[in-house]
Amino acid sequence: MTGGAPTRFSGRAASTARTRATLPGTRPAGTVDEAAAAGQVREMFGRIAPRYDLLNHLLSLGFDVAWRRRVARRFRNLLARPEARVLDLCCGTGDLALVLAQEAGAAGAKIVGADFARPMVERARGKSGKIAPGRRPVFIEADALALPFASESFDLLAAAFGFRNLVNYAAGLEEIRRVLRPGGEAAILEFAEPRGALWSRLFHFYFHRVLPGIGGLISGDAQAYGYLPASVSRYPDPEAVAERMRSAGFSGVQLERWMGGLVTLHTGRR
Numbered sequence: 001m002t003g004g005a006p007t008r009f010s011g012r013a014a015s016t017a018r019t020r021a022t023l024p025g026t027r028p029a030g031t032v033d034e035a036a037a038a039g040q041v042r043e044m045f046g047r048i049a050p051r052y053d054l055l056n057h058l059l060s061l062g063f064d065v066a067w068r069r070r071v072a073r074r075f076r077n078l079l080a081r082p083e084a085r086v087l088d089l090c091c092g093t094g095d096l097a098l099v100l101a102q103e104a105g106a107a108g109a110k111i112v113g114a115d116f117a118r119p120m121v122e123r124a125r126g127k128s129g130k131i132a133p134g135r136r137p138v139f140i141e142a143d144a145l146a147l148p149f150a151s152e153s154f155d156l157l158a159a160a161f162g163f164r165n166l167v168n169y170a171a172g173l174e175e176i177r178r179v180l181r182p183g184g185e186a187a188i189l190e191f192a193e194p195r196g197a198l199w200s201r202l203f204h205f206y207f208h209r210v211l212p213g214i215g216g217l218i219s220g221d222a223q224a225y226g227y228l229p230a231s232v233s234r235y236p237d238p239e240a241v242a243e244r245m246r247s248a249g250f251s252g253v254q255l256e257r258w259m260g261g262l263v264t265l266h267t268g269r270r
């Protein structure tokens with residue numbers, strides 16, 4: 001557009017334009033635009049895939065398993081429905097998809113996991129080989145910002161510790177909304193900076209000092225484990241994420257804080 005009167009937006013177009021303008025996504029150090037940031041995020045997660053599960057469980061002291069289970073239990077009724085389709089977005093090595101599949105059982109929902117880092121998807125497929133074929137999630141390599149699914153494909157879209165890594169949160173929310181059926185639910189599990197002076201100080205010490213040290217040592221990739229605390233610090237605060245879900249068109253948006261605010265669950269309905 002060149003010159004002329006400023007474009008006025010109304011209704012949903014206005015809120016979409018506003019959301020896009022105020023919601024940049026993650027930016028690993030040294031990246032200047034979305035394409036470079038996405039390339040670096042994909043490459044970095046691909047590199048750490050072999051040690052990802054070990055470090056996840058170690059660095060979260062095993063709590064990550066309980067957090068994902070809690071999400072699966074929350075959607076128990078939906079997962080029991082045989083016709084329901086569920087997407088684990090940014091599935092990594094597939095742990096959320098696998099607990100969703102466990103909760104769904106053989107007669108329940110069909111689960112798909114999607115991630116753009118091929119080594120993560122390969123590991124997820126390897127892990128799902130251990131469970132009965134009828135209950136296995138399907139894992140695909142796909143970008144969360146350009147999903148290869150028709151609009152209105154899923155009844156539930158859940159993302160565990162993945163949404164924060166998108167290079168454009170507004171575009172991510174739009175894509176999540178697009179692939180959900182009307183009435184379908186989104187669930188975003190993420191880290192956040194906890195509230196409360198003591199907890200917050202402990203968090204800073206652990207996340208910014210201990211975690212990059214141990215993560216870097218075991219994975220041999222100090223950069224990747226330095227990115228984790230930086231990406232959490234950069235992520236919008238939980239109220240802002242809830243507000244942005246509302247302006248992206250989700251209704252009944254709710255925010256839960258777990259572990260003193262270290263972990264948040266945002267839910268909302270298309």
Ligand SMILES: C[S@@+](CC[C@H](N)C(=O)[O-])C[C@H]1O[C@@H](n2cnc3c(N)ncnc32)[C@H](O)[C@@H]1O
Binds near residue numbers: 115
């Ligand atoms: C911290 S891991 C979380 C993995 C898994 N959900 C879990 O609970 O452990 C973040 C994942 O998001 C993926 N990711 C980041 N941006 C993505 C994008 N645009 N499209 C698809 N996957 C993406 C990364 O490849 C990585 O596997």
